[in-house]
Amino acid sequence: MKGHSPPLSFEILSQDPKNGKARTGMMRLGHGTVPTPAFMPVGTLGTVKSLTPGQLRETGSAICLGNTYHLYLRPGMDIIESHGGLHNFMGWQGPILTDSGGYQVFSLSSLRKIDEDGVNFRSHIDGSHHRLTPEKSIEIQETLGSDIAMCFDECPPANAPREDLRKAMARTTAWAHRCKSAHTRKEQALFGIIQGGTDQELRQEHAEALGEIDFDGFAIGGLSVGESHEDLVATTRFTAALMPENKPRYLMGVGTPLDLCEAVAAGVDMFDCVMPTRNARQATAFTSEGKLNLRNRRFRDDLGPVDPQCQCLCCTNFTRSYIRHLIVAKEILASTLLTIHNLTFYQDLMRSLRNAISEGTLDSIVSHHRALAAQKKQTKSP
Amino acid sequence: MKGHSPPLSFEILSQDPKNGKARTGMMRLGHGTVPTPAFMPVGTLGTVKSLTPGQLRETGSAICLGNTYHLYLRPGMDIIESHGGLHNFMGWQGPILTDSGGYQVFSLSSLRKIDEDGVNFRSHIDGSHHRLTPEKSIEIQETLGSDIAMCFDECPPANAPREDLRKAMARTTAWAHRCKSAHTRKEQALFGIIQGGTDQELRQEHAEALGEIDFDGFAIGGLSVGESHEDLVATTRFTAALMPENKPRYLMGVGTPLDLCEAVAAGVDMFDCVMPTRNARQATAFTSEGKLNLRNRRFRDDLGPVDPQCQCLCCTNFTRSYIRHLIVAKEILASTLLTIHNLTFYQDLMRSLRNAISEGTLDSIVSHHRALAAQKKQTKSP
Numbered sequence: 001m002k003g004h005s006p007p008l009s010f011e012i013l014s015q016d017p018k019n020g021k022a023r024t025g026m027m028r029l030g031h032g033t034v035p036t037p038a039f040m041p042v043g044t045l046g047t048v049k050s051l052t053p054g055q056l057r058e059t060g061s062a063i064c065l066g067n068t069y070h071l072y073l074r075p076g077m078d079i080i081e082s083h084g085g086l087h088n089f090m091g092w093q094g095p096i097l098t099d100s101g102g103y104q105v106f107s108l109s110s111l112r113k114i115d116e117d118g119v120n121f122r123s124h125i126d127g128s129h130h131r132l133t134p135e136k137s138i139e140i141q142e143t144l145g146s147d148i149a150m151c152f153d154e155c156p157p158a159n160a161p162r163e164d165l166r167k168a169m170a171r172t173t174a175w176a177h178r179c180k181s182a183h184t185r186k187e188q189a190l191f192g193i194i195q196g197g198t199d200q201e202l203r204q205e206h207a208e209a210l211g212e213i214d215f216d217g218f219a220i221g222g223l224s225v226g227e228s229h230e231d232l233v234a235t236t237r238f239t240a241a242l243m244p245e246n247k248p249r250y251l252m253g254v255g256t257p258l259d260l261c262e263a264v265a266a267g268v269d270m271f272d273c274v275m276p277t278r279n280a281r282q283a284t285a286f287t288s289e290g291k292l293n294l295r296n297r298r299f300r301d302d303l304g305p306v307d308p309q310c311q312c313l314c315c316t317n318f319t320r321s322y323i324r325h326l327i328v329a330k331e332i333l334a335s336t337l338l339t340i341h342n343l344t345f346y347q348d349l350m351r352s353l354r355n356a357i358s359e360g361t362l363d364s365i366v367s368h369h370r371a372l373a374a375q376k377k378q379t380k381s382p
Numbered sequence: 383m384k385g386h387s388p389p390l391s392f393e394i395l396s397q398d399p400k401n402g403k404a405r406t407g408m409m410r411l412g413h414g415t416v417p418t419p420a421f422m423p424v425g426t427l428g429t430v431k432s433l434t435p436g437q438l439r440e441t442g443s444a445i446c447l448g449n450t451y452h453l454y455l456r457p458g459m460d461i462i463e464s465h466g467g468l469h470n471f472m473g474w475q476g477p478i479l480t481d482s483g484g485y486q487v488f489s490l491s492s493l494r495k496i497d498e499d500g501v502n503f504r505s506h507i508d509g510s511h512h513r514l515t516p517e518k519s520i521e522i523q524e525t526l527g528s529d530i531a532m533c534f535d536e537c538p539p540a541n542a543p544r545e546d547l548r549k550a551m552a553r554t555t556a557w558a559h560r561c562k563s564a565h566t567r568k569e570q571a572l573f574g575i576i577q578g579g580t581d582q583e584l585r586q587e588h589a590e591a592l593g594e595i596d597f598d599g600f601a602i603g604g605l606s607v608g609e610s611h612e613d614l615v616a617t618t619r620f621t622a623a624l625m626p627e628n629k630p631r632y633l634m635g636v637g638t639p640l641d642l643c644e645a646v647a648a649g650v651d652m653f654d655c656v657m658p659t660r661n662a663r664q665a666t667a668f669t670s671e672g673k674l675n676l677r678n679r680r681f682r683d684d685l686g687p688v689d690p691q692c693q694c695l696c697c698t699n700f701t702r703s704y705i706r707h708l709i710v711a712k713e714i715l716a717s718t719l720l721t722i723h724n725l726t727f728y729q730d731l732m733r734s735l736r737n738a739i740s741e742g743t744l745d746s747i748v749s750h751h752r753a754l755a756a757q758k759k760q761t762k763s764p
Binding site: 045046047049050051052053054074075078079082083089090091300301303313317318319321322325326328329331332333335336337 | 427428429431432433434435436456457460461464465471472473682683685695699700701703704707708710711713714715717718719
């Protein structure tokens with residue numbers, strides 16, 4: 001990468017002719033180009049669990065995510081630094097986005113104590129004491145050397161009183177300024193995170209406050225934390241419409257296939273979620289017919305592929321019966337094959353959404369996934 | 383495969399010019415050709431643990447092993463049959479050898495009761511009652527559709543009284559005749575198993591008794607069960623010399639790199655062992671410098687590859703530090719990468735042994751591995 005090229009360039013290639021919000025684009029980063037809307041598999045500890053980097057690439061994933069909180073605790077920054085950054089450490093030479101550690105500090109660590117300057121917390125692994133501040137989070141992410149760094153934010157519980165939400169928001173804004181000031185790595189993009197729960201007034205306020213800072217992109221934070229699907233969609237639609245058009249919009253920690261469809265229709269460009277990878281390790285496959293728990297005895301003698309519509313390594317080489325056998329026998333390969341399948345399913349969905357936007361047929365995909373979800377709901381409540 | 387071609391053809395390509403015993407060969411089977419001496423990774427439950435078939439192929443493995451006892455209990459023969467055999471079930475289209483189930487019945491199952499006709503036993507999984515006889519073992523292996531089936535044998539403890547060993551031998555001979563009679567699958571080879579512990583008189587007696595049966599190859603059974611390395615080598619040398627020259631010789635369940643070197647020098651052509659795969663899952667790597675426990679803290683900041691001499695995916699893409707991190711964090715990828723490495727190490731060793739035989743330099747490899755083992759022994763007893 002040349003010394004003076006921007007860390008991120010974002011080109012919008014097509015816009016949905018009907019709703020005018022959904023768009024396809026190309027995001028150029030130091031380690032490669034990402035077609036958007038994009039789904040980023042989560043590689044928490046420097047590995048997308050159970051996959052080699054080559055297998056990850058073959059799922060159609062162009063970019064993956066690393067977790068600052070986890071990597072800071074294990075293996076520690078000295079180790080990552082001695083490798084020259086996370087890309088070399090994990091053997092993934094494609095783009096990487098790192099989160100700020102904020103969400104994990106608030107959801108995983110114990111005995112955290114927050115003040116205006118930062119957060120004291122204890123490691124969920126060994127109870128050791130640590131402190132994260134906006135400056136420290138940026139320093140860690142610069143050492144990780146990700147292509148996109150995220151601002152350190154306070155993540156209050158979704159059901160927190162409005163006054164607390166507003167206080168957390170104000171703090172997150174102050175921290176966003178400090179992150180921007182602390183950030184020195186020229187080849188790394190920096191995104192701001194818009195908070196405000198499902199409260200539209202707060203979301204508007206925060207989008208405006210952060211919009212004054214010259215970030216390379218913006219994220220919608222604080223969703224997918226227990227609110228209803230309807231609230232998730234409404235908040236995403238409302239917030240996405242407030243975000244700069246010419247910069248990538250990233251909906252953090254989301255979500256189900258239907259969530260992705262709705263958010264893409266609302267103009268979101270980037271997603272990350274543990275759902276496809278975690279479900280795979282729990283024996284659940286995402287398929288064109290909905291989710292399947294392959295541990296179920298009815299798959300014992302099912303000679304069909306996990307998903308007849310899928311062309312991944314798992315679906316073109318193995319039967320549901322074989323996958324169930326691996327699951328029952330607790331074989332590691334079950335996790336690998338289902339992770340390959342679930343990520344391929346997610347990346348195929350993203351590709352079909354991108355194609356649908358440029359061809360003006362996004363409506364039909366979204367409707368299809370709404371119908372699938374409604375059908376499932378109906379099956380559950382007889 | 384044509385209807386009338388033999389299930390196995392074995393061509394000796396070169397012979398060690400010095401000792402005249404070690405040889406390289408080509409073993410042609412229904413599902414492909416295997417250069418010998420060959421190491422067969424163990425795919426107990428229809429998967430070489432943690433690897434896809436493609437990854438297994440890339441380690442240089444030409445043939446793998448399936449366990450009759452395990453596959454009979456899980457997933458059960460109806461499932462394998464509905465897939466058209468083990469090759470399709472596990473997605474491995476290369477050659478497969480299946481054991482007879484004898485060894486596992488005697489080492490894993492509980493409440494086994496042996497009579498002249500066969501063995502009653504209870505499953506180590508759910509305690510269910512089962513019976514294996516020579517005919518049943520062959521029937522199962524024919525359903526599995528392996529390229530090479532093994533005769534059902536009685537495996538007494540290595541330290542059993544001589545009279546018991548002799549009785550087990552006589553029974554194994556009678557069972558070998560019954561296996562040969564029961565065997566109908568024309569495209570499947572059948573091997574006899576020579577027993578007799580470390581007793582040369584018994585080995586000679588049994589080799590002669592089995593030599594009268596027209597098997598496609600012969601195995602040395604009942605070793606690697608606790609006897610000393612010296613006894614293993616002496617028994618292998620003695621027994622291999624009694625086995626037909628023009629048929630493959632298979633040393634079952636062996637062994638360490640040095641064991642393989644010594645046995646190859648004695649004229650053995652085939653091996654299987656869980657050592658490389660099981661060690662990998664226990665964080666231990668076989669390397670050109672000996673075994674390394676990569677969980678050790680001294681590898682925390684080691685930026686070198688697991689084995690500098692190795693060109694496998696693991697050694698060309700990742701550091702010891704990264705592998706140790708994966709191990710400490712209990713990441714699945716640690717097992718996958720170390721299994722890839724250990725099997726590549728074993729297959730590289732086999733390749734170098736094959737090359738050394740045809741080039742007349744086998745001595746130096748065997749000496750090198752003897753020296754490595756002696757060095758290790760010395761390090762252990764200061």
